[in-house]
Amino acid sequence: MQVGNRRVKMKALLILMLAILVMVLAACGSSNNDGNASPSSAAASPDSTPSASTQAAQEKKEVVELEFFQFAPVVPAFEAIIARFEEKYPHINITQNNVPDALKVLDMRMASGDAPDLFNLGASAAYRNYVQNGLIVDLTNEEFMKRVNPTALEMVDYEGKKYGMPGVFNMIGMYYNKKIFNDLGIDVPKTKDELIAAAEKIKAAGITPFVFPDKDVPMINRLDFQAYSGVFTDNPKQIFLDAMEKKTHLTESEVLRKSAQMYIDLRKYSENSLSISMQEGFNQFATGKAAMMPYINFAATVVRSINPELEFSEFPLPGDDPNAIRVPVGTGFQFAISSDSKYIEEAKMFLDFWSQPENAALFESKEMSPSAILGVPSTTKETELMRKYIDEGKTFQWPGERGHWSVSQLNDFATHAQALAQTKDVDKFLQSIDALFYGVK
Amino acid sequence: MQPLRIGMSKKTTHFLFTLPGVLVFAVLFLGPMFTGIYYSMTNWDGLSKKYNFIWFENYIQTFSDVRFMGDIRFTLSYTFLLTFFVTVLSLLLAVALNSRLIRFRNAYRSAFFFPAVLGSIVVGLIWNQIFYGVIPNIGKFLGINALSTNPLGNPNLALYGILFVSIWQGIAIPMVLFIAGLQSVPQHLYEAATLDGATIFQKFRDITFPFLVPVLSVVLVLKIRAGLTTFEYIMAMTGGGPGFSTESIGLLIFKQGFGNNRFGLGAAQSVLLLVAIALFSILQFSYLNRKGVDQQ
Structure with a gap:
């Protein structure tokens, strides 16, 4: 009886410890995931094209690695512009990073001081927070902002200044x-x-x-x-x-x-x-x-x-x-540049390039939203009727x-x-x- | 051969063995817990470098919030139903699968254990599709009105849809624990009871059950904790909807902290949740420990 009792005790104790272990592991797992969410996604992007960047590095000494973080499911449309851009500026290598639940990931990365160089904020209300915390660059006086439709510009206004460039309506x-x-x-x-x-x-x-x-x-x-x-x-x-x-x-x-x-x-x-x-x-x-x-x-x-x-x-x-x-x-895309980026100038070069009418037109043909860049015609017949109202100012x-x-x-x-x-x-x-x-x- | 001795006392050795566990616990649990309590008294938005200390304002706001009260109601009823059904069903399954009368016991055990190896988000997403594509067709075929539409889209049924999935996956581990508990019951007690003319129910109540109490209390603690902190299934299946009808406290904390940029408020609510779970667990252990077989 005595022996049996002790065995029971040991087993009960073992089960209890096992259960506690499971609990601890489960909780560890979840807290680890939370903590790692941003660094891992950050790590994934710059390294995703190692061969291309090392090749470029051999040809030219200094290659700028620019991360472009964006949430919208139109990766190919952006890739097309990025390809054109890299052709013109071979020393800049732009990596597009598109992850699920991107706006939350972006929030985390901004909070932990790991902001992407350039990103698409969309119509996210986080814009106000980022501006108030000085996390994004003031673009008000940039030359390329003059190419943007004034209606769209008005929508990114924060106390008289513009911290983002609207891309589409x-x-x-x-x-x-x-x-x-x-x-x-x-x-x-x-x-x-x-x-x-x-x-x-x-x-x-x-x-x-x-x-x-x-x-x-x-x-x-x-x-x-x-x-x-x-x-x-x-x-x-x-x-x-x-x-x-x-x-x-x-x-x-x-x-x-x-x-x-x-x-x-x-x-x-x-x-x-x-x-x-x-x-x-x-x-x-x-x-x-x-x-x-x-x-x-x-x-x-x-x-x-x-x-x-x-x-x-x-x-x-x-x-x-x-x-x-x-x-x-509203403004569909809004490009913003991180104040902490090492490559603010290069990021501005990309925005300048993107907002040139021929490039914005290429984007429009693939993404199908009316462009916020002046003089870019709408080629998408599905949105013709809507476009008519926008052109007449009925918005x-x-x-x-x-x-x-x-x-x-x-x-x-x-x-x-x-x-x-x-x-x-x-x-x-x-x-x-x-x-x-x-x-x- | 003599065992190698480096001149350490038994105490030091024991201390060194516990040290890694204590450190992991402190870094991953106590640290975040105390920073959480600290942030719960601030108005930090999860982003800013500056924030103010506002003492108990978040707590006061939480208790005057209709939404929080609704979420408490949801979370408690979910926890009660989950704990009840998981305990009863897994105990029944364990007794059945421990019985010599059933053939292919091991195959059944594996089958019933299988859901436990899947991730809860995966399970949630799979069932999401089943509820959308399969259940309505079955409901229409059988002529059951309530099931002829997606239950997750119906505020009165969404709770039960989520509950069903979490029970389906949740009984696996308790079942294994109960089987282990059942196997620790000494056979000679049953033999003696049979000689004394005890019925099956009497044997279960007076022999089996006392041996299962330690396992039972672990299962209850695990399930109550799982119920009170439930998050993944709801996130994967309804996102708290329709409206607020399936929003649990765990989901509300996530939404406030990460969705609404009200980190301080979310932290305050999670501190309240922590207190609730701690209270439940203490009550439970002290109550059930008195009933166990090996309390001397």
Whole structure:
């Protein structure tokens, strides 16, 4: 008995120790991963072309290794420009680094003093933080900034200075399947009622009218919602600014109420939007299962890659008045240079090169977004209609663009908008976002 | 041959053997824990070089936050359901797979253990696709309304979808621990009990169970901790959605710290989580230790 007891004891102790070991290992593993996330991704990039750089080093003594960090899924479009650039300046070797969840990785790298030389910030709200912390270079007086469209420049303004160069216009519109529209004899809707009537017609034909990828990218919910706000007023940005200044409550805004109602109304013509992820949304639209999908620019390249045969185009969201249709615009890409970079001059040379109209045009042809560089024509027929509105100046700025909202306002607004698709409770939604904005700066 | 002696006392040797473990623990656990507590009293955004000391403002804000309270509710119900089902199911499986009546026991054991070797993010992503592509078809075929759409897109069902996956993967390790515990029960006790005319249930309650208590308390601690800190499955499957309906405390901390640039607030919330887990574990160990077989 005594012996048996001791054996039991030993075994119990062993199991306990094993369990503790597992716990410790699991926790170690996770903390290690966190800590290493940035250095490993940083290490991966400069070394990824060792043969090329050593060859170049043998030919010319000093080779500049420049890291270009960017988040967008348009790697080939950038590669094309980089190839041209390296041909002209053989002593500069640019390595493009494109990792998953890039904006978070960028945040980490900026925080740990391991910033990439040159990066694409997109419309990230981190811009404001980076500027306030002196992490990025002031580009206001650079020669190449004069080539940029003033509307785009205004969007990167921070207290009179520009710390980033906008690359393209970002916009959200309703992508639609041209064939389905033609077959059913539907014209591009000019009012909300026409849009609903079109959806009814498509539904009657047994096709899903809209696909809303509401599942795992709440960011799209925010942009989608904001696009509606612009069809009911020409300056939705002001509604939120007024709430931040404690002038009015968001719950009192008729514009937001109407936008929320439209947001809900359109979703009645979609199927289980909350279970559809971004990729599944693209698939449904590209394969013709759904006739319409609201999305930002880069959807065009993705849809085209899934189904090159599909004929599709994009129209701006209509509201009550057909003459008051406006395109929501922001800056899609925003190049910024790290203040800690050893090669600030070389990075500026690249921006100068990128912004030359012939290079920006090459980029436009591959990336399909309207260029923010003056004099670059739009060759993408899918966005023709949207472009027309932009050229006529019928645009409005996304309320959450750039410095106006804090990062947490951007993120939490997006989640509240996702919740609205679920609850369909406009009052509750307005109260939640009012709590997010009223008196908060 | 004489063993080599370098003139060290037993105590020194013991000390040197424990030293690496203590150092690893201090560097990887105690260090971050104390810096975490420090940052929880600042308004650091995770990025700036400057930040202010704001004492308990983050804690006050946390307790007045409706979202935090909703997340606590979610996390607690998830933890309760997870712990309950994992413990019961893994114990049943262990008893079954320890029984001599079942053939190919080892094959079954391997099969049930298999999910444990997969990474939780991988499992989450695989099930994500199953919930999207397979479950609705099965639901439609069987005419079950609730399952004819993706459960993860339904705020009332998303919790159970995530729970199902975490149970599926989570029972593997407890099952192995229970099997080990069952094998440590001395056979002669059963024989004696049989002679005394004990029923199967009595044997389980009075012989098997007391021997399983140490394992049980480990399993409970592991699962309660896993439940309270749950993150990966939710990140991979719903991202906390739809809306806020599946947002756990762990995910909220991540979102505040890394998504919303409110590192101080996130740190404060994780300190609260740490306290909660510590309390649970202490209560549990002190309660269950009184019931164990080998407490003398």
